Structure formats: structure tokens, C-alpha cells
Amino acid sequence: MLAAVYGRTGKAHVVGVTGPPGAGKSTLVNALIGEHRRAGLSVAVVAVDPSSPYGGGAILGDRIRMSDHALDDEVFVRSVASRGQLGGLSSATARVVDVLDGFGFNSVIVETVGAGQAEISIMHLAQTVIFVAAPGFGDETQAVKAGVLEIADIFVLNKADHPMAKKADRSLHEALPASSGGGWRQPIISTVAIDNTGVSELFAKVREHWAQLDPSECARAATVRAQQQLAAAVAELASAYVSEEPDFESLAKQVLSGQLSLKSAAEEAFHVIASRTRPVE
Ligand SMILES: Nc1nc2c(ncn2[C@@H]2O[C@H](COP(=O)(O)OP(=O)(O)OP(=O)(O)O)[C@@H](O)[C@H]2O)c(=O)[nH]1
């Protein structure tokens, strides 16, 4: 499928939506789906849940909150769980995004909880990153720690109907990196996702950010991503060789006995793998 997809990718606007649990990301995404549809745009959503291996409550919740558009052919919502594999999540998500992009969706929205390194690497898939905060989460400092603020293009303070919203708005402003002058200025938009307040303004900003992106920059980023995917695929292939082939047992024993350093053994293994013409299935 991926072979059929490549060559058709690079047309969709990939939008990342991240932020702490319960900030209202899914509700906001549901509202954004509506904005896309009113603008005549098709949209796919990938909800990533690294914590629950088999589609737990959060994923179910995500799907319910996006169910307004369940019967619309131009809307596709998919959940991705980690299945316990820590490393593979971002490359698996990248492939899902590529399939949806290649399929022809105008926009692909990726939702993750902005917690760990895996989520941040997933956000590198996106051309436009939205960080969603809500009052009373202490998320401003959390976000700084996680390095999410640096990669966000648009900030949303959701649940503006909350009594603590004003205070949260102030602390979010304070936590933001100083404007680097020139280029895109990261806006802060207040929303109430449950009643659509501020959502059309957010959608307008999302489209505005997309419009001012440098196409050659996007192409370069796509190449970097493809190279990372290639690197991951090579590592996967090499790993399968080494763990499945009995030949490599003696190398492992030499490492164990201290005869050979792990790095030298890895180089040796790499030479053995490279000298073969066909991969072992
Ligand atoms: N008062 C209020 N509640 C909201 C707003 N937006 C979302 N909610 C509620 O907040 C709760 C969490 O919303 P979700 O959209 O599931 O939040 P999320 O960020 O996707 O949560 P996770 O995917 O679990 O991280 C739900 O009960 C929503 O109805 C809002 O603007 N105001």
C-alpha cells in the first residue's frame, strides 16, 4: 500500500494538535472538522494514544467526541495505539499520515497528548502545530519542560468559559518564548470547544499558517522525514537478522566474554549483513 502511496504524498496539510490530557483536544478537533467541511475540505484525523495498548477509554472517548461526522465520506477518524512498542509509535504514525495524505485528504489532523519525547517527534510530522492548554492544569510549565512550546505555531487556551481562564491566559502569555521578530508570530486564541466559540478564528489561523509556509522548506522536511523512515526501516531489518540468525550467536558470546566490544561486534555484524544480497524473511 505504501508503495502505491508514495509519489502522491505531500499535498495534505498536516496539522498536529497536542496538549495535556483533558484539555479539550478531541472536542476542538471535532469542531475543526466542522470548519473544514464548511470550507469544502476533506479531513482525516489520527488520534494517537501511547499509554493504552489496546484502545482504552481515552481512544473510545476521542472517537465519541468526533462522532458528529461519522456518516460523512469526506471525514475519516482513526486511532493508533502503541501496542507496547515505545520506539515504533512515531514511525507507525508517520506511515498512517502518509497513507491518508496519499489517499487525497486535504488535511490530516494528528492528536496526541503532549507528554513525552515520542509525542514531540510525532509533532514533527505536522506543518502546523497547535498546542491546546486549559485552565487549571499547570500545563504551562509542563509544556516548557517538554519542549512543546518551541514547536507550537498556534496556542489555544480552551475552556475559556472556566472561571480560572483569565489567570491561565496570563500565565500562558508569560510562559511563551519571546517573539524572535520577523516570520510567523505564534497567536494565542481563546476557545470554548463545546460551543464552537473561537473555533472559526482558530481555523482561519490554521489556514493562514499553512498559506505562508515555504514550499521548499516543506519539501526539505519531507525528505528529512523519509530519510528517518529509511533509517528506522534499516534498523528494523538489521535487528531481525541479528536476532534470528544463529550465526550471530558467536558474536554475542564474544561480547559477553569481553573478547570484542559491542561496537566492534555491531560493525562486524553489519559487514556480514551487507555482504548478503537478499534479506532473510
Ligand atoms: N467547559 C468546557 N468543557 C470542555 C471544553 N472543551 C472540552 N470540554 C470538556 O472537557 C472534557 C475533555 O475533553 P476532550 O476533548 O476529551 O479532551 P482531550 O484533550 O482530547 O483529552 P485526552 O484525549 O484524554 O487527552 C470533556 O468532558 C469535554 O466535554 C470547553 O471549552 N469548555
Ligand SMILES: [Mg+2]
Ligand atoms: Mg482526546
